[in-house]
Amino acid sequence: MQINGVASGERIISLRKDNLWLAVEDLIDSFASFNLWSMLAWQEILQRYRRSVIGPFWLTLSAGVMVAAMGPLYGKLFGQTLDTYFAYLARSIVVWQLVSETIWDSC
Numbered sequence: 001m002q003i004n005g006v007a008s009g010e011r012i013i014s015l016r017k018d019n020l021w022l023a024v025e026d027l028i029d030s031f032a033s034f035n036l037w038s039m040l041a042w043q044e045i046l047q048r049y050r051r052s053v054i055g056p057f058w059l060t061l062s063a064g065v066m067v068a069a070m071g072p073l074y075g076k077l078f079g080q081t082l083d084t085y086f087a088y089l090a091r092s093i094v095v096w097q098l099v100s101e102t103i104w105d106s107c
Contacts, residue, residue, distance in 0.1 A: 063093050 030037070049055045067090045075085040 059097065063090075063097060066093055 045056045049058060052058055054061060067086065071082060071086045071089055074089065075082045078085070
């Protein structure tokens with residue numbers, strides 16, 4: 001089937017290429033406007049923790065307390081040295097919080 005002299009399959013492929021190029025242009029523009037999205041992120045953090053005394057450092061402090069509490073206990077249970085296990089546990093908790101908050105906030 002032809003529409004305006006162009007086969008429908010060719011039109012779909014052309015639309016996909018156009019949409020892909022628009023998506024790439026949008027990503028490039030987004031990275032170029034660093035000031036805008038960094039300011040919006042900072043405003044979101046300030047708004048979320050505006051009534052808290054320690055503010056945006058709450059997540060950092062809670063992760064540090066969790067590592068300090070779990071590190072010696074799990075290090076002994078798993079029979080590992082504390083210096084290597086603390087680093088592993090801290091990285092794991094930070095990655096878990098990143099994934100968890102991303103899923104939670106994306107809803």
